[in-house]
Every structure is written in C-alpha cells, then in structure tokens.
Amino acid sequence: MSTARHDRQETIKKATQLFWEKGFHATSMRNLQDVIDLRPGSIYASFGSKEGLFKETLQFYANASLERLAAHAATSPPLDALKAFITESVSAKKGSSPSDMCMLAKTVAELTQDNAELLAEAKRLLKTIETAFAQLVTKAQQEGALDEGREPQRVASFLQMQLMGLKAYSRATDGKANIKALIDDAFASLA
Amino acid sequence: MSTARHDRQETIKKATQLFWEKGFHATSMRNLQDVIDLRPGSIYASFGSKEGLFKETLQFYANASLERLAAHAATSPPLDALKAFITESVSAKKGSSPSDMCMLAKTVAELTQDNAELLAEAKRLLKTIETAFAQLVTKAQQEGALDEGREPQRVASFLQMQLMGLKAYSRATDGKANIKALIDDAFASLA
DNA sequence: TATTATCTTGAACAGTCGCTCAAGTCCAGT
C-alpha cells in the first residue's frame, strides 16, 4: 500500500504550475526540487525522469480542463457552456494562472522530435479536449440550438483553433486587447 | 569598410532557421556553431551574446514576413493579399519551413520575464505586423471591398489572432486537419 | 523495543551550458 510521506497529487499540482509557467526546457530539476520540496532521489523514485514528471503534469492539466468544461455543461446549455469555458480560459485574471497560454498548446509549440513522446502526448490530450467540444456541439444540435447541417467535428476544430489563437494573442498583447470582442467575433459565425 | 570574412546576413539566416525550429532555450551555442560554421569568438564579436543573436533573428524573421505581405499587396487587392498571406503562412509544405509555428508567436509562448528584452521585442514585432494588416484593411475599405463600419484595428487583431490559432492548430494536428476549411470559416465573417 | 521495509536525503557524477581570451590566420598598404 502507498504510504508515501508526500501527497503525489499535490506534488504534481505544484510541478504543473512551474512547468506551465516556464515550459519544459527552461524548468530545471533544481527549480522543481525547490518548488515541490522533494530531493532528487524521491522525485526519481516517483516519476522516473524529468520527462516522466512532465508527462504527468500534462495529464493533470488536461484533466482539470475537462472537469471545468464538464462543470459548465452540467449547469448551462451546450453552446453557452462552450462559450463560458472559452471565455474563462482566455480571460483568467493575470497572475491567477501561471501563463496566459494553454499549457498543451505551449508544449506543442515548444517541443520537437527530440522529445517525441511528450510531444505526442500533448497532441493526444488536445485531441481529447476537442472531442469533448464535438460532443457538446452534437448535443446542441439535438436540442435544436444549432443548425444540424454543420459537422460537429469541424465546429470543434474551429473552436479549438480559436481558443489557441485567443490565448496566444492575449499573451502577445499582455491582455490589453479587447478579448471579449474577439470572442464575440469568433462565435458570431456559429449563430 | 566591413571586411568580415563571413556574410553577416547569411549567418543570421542560418541562425534563424535553427532558432525557429528548436526555440531559444533548446538551441545551444554549440548547435549554432555547427550550423552557422563560426567559432564562439566570432559569434560573440559579431552579436555580443546568445540573446543578441536571437534578437537579430527575430527581426530578420519579421522583416521577411512583412516583405512577403508587401509582395502580395503589390499584385492583389488588399483582402486577397491578406488571405493569400495567411494561407501561405499556414499551409507551407511540411519541411519547407523549420516549424509550423510563427516564430514570433512561438517565442512569445516560450519566453518569460527571465528574458524580458527578447519577449518585449517579439511582442513589438507582432504588433508591427498587425499594423501592416490594419493598413491593408483600411485600403480595402477605401476601395469599397469592405464595410466601412468595421474598425480596421479590430479586424487586424482578429486576423492576427486567427493566424496564430491556425498555425498552432495546424502544428498540433500535424497538418492533418482541414486547414483550408478553417481559413474559409475564419474569413467568412469578413464577407 | 527490536526488526524490517519503505521512503528520503544530499553529495557527487559525467556531461553540457554560455562565454572568454591568448594565440594564430589572413589580407591591405607599403
């Protein structure tokens, strides 16, 4: 039975914060040791390598995103849930989240085939989120809130692309741009 | 009376390729030495530091982008030029450019305040490109190709955001997604 | 309390990082 003296989930959470802020390469194991308050031996016993730990933080991040989306979907109609999720993702208050970027998109941007497994994992998780989008779009169509002629997968692609663009753009402009207006423009084509 | 034995522009070009592909942190000075075929002493005499060289590659990249846009604008109506520029930027054949991402967006995604000057420079260059977009939008309005009610700056923001999203999304899906369709969707709201 | 199994520690490893500088190479002017 696991009798670890440190909470694994809590460790992953702290590591996620740091990796999300600084990216994979700019985060050193010594940074991590300080932040998660564990010495190398423990980290390597738990996660095997820097890559192993990073992979778990990616999954942790994606999971948290899916849960946020599900929470919106539980209380709002599908389209409203999607818009609320995207708005919340993009316009999170400065400082409340480690980076203005989506951690998965940031990872895909940063890594190359030198870290093929991590790159593939980030792509896979993005696809998972997109699938969740597509399911909500389908639900919206069944409820009559959206034209049935549109292919759900294509709409989901469009939304995912928009979300990536909005977050990247928001970061590039220090959030000074009129993000709300951009989101409205983006959703206009769905109305 | 520059009598340098190596062409400075050519050096910057090669460095741009490498930085664009691997990003700032993952590119080591030893990688650079091999690719641009210069020893440390020469590099530091010419560029001062890794940061100094990177800064020049950012400017080189932005300049090349502006020139591409100008070339389209010289032979096509403004809106067509914009769409052509974006299409070309996003759907460049795999392998022809070092990364599927925009180098400036990639840099903004990667860097933090630990490299404040480089981060600021990348943001500034993105803004420069956006201004060029806005000028073309204004021209389109003067020629009657676009509703005058729209604020050019807002349209330019929207386009910049779309471009960032398209490139990031294209990278995340290995170009397997129907990018053409996404571009059409993006431009649809301007028609 | 003694024993055992598990978890944690931190010094140390080989390798790489960005960078410097004395020595060497090259070429223009005489």
Place this chain on the structure above:
DNA sequence: ACTGGACTTGAGCGACTGTTCAAGATAATA
C-alpha cells in the same frame, strides 16, 4: 617581402544540467 591591424580559432573557464546511490530517517509489525 614585410609589417600592422582586423578577423578567426579552439582550448578551457566556472556554473549548471539531469541523474544516481549509499547512507540516514521514518513508520509499521512483532
């Protein structure tokens, strides 16, 4: 051909990288 000055070279600097492992600390069982 020779000299003077600009340019290039590459060994090597101190600091830092991801990682290992023998030794120590801790909790559970007897």
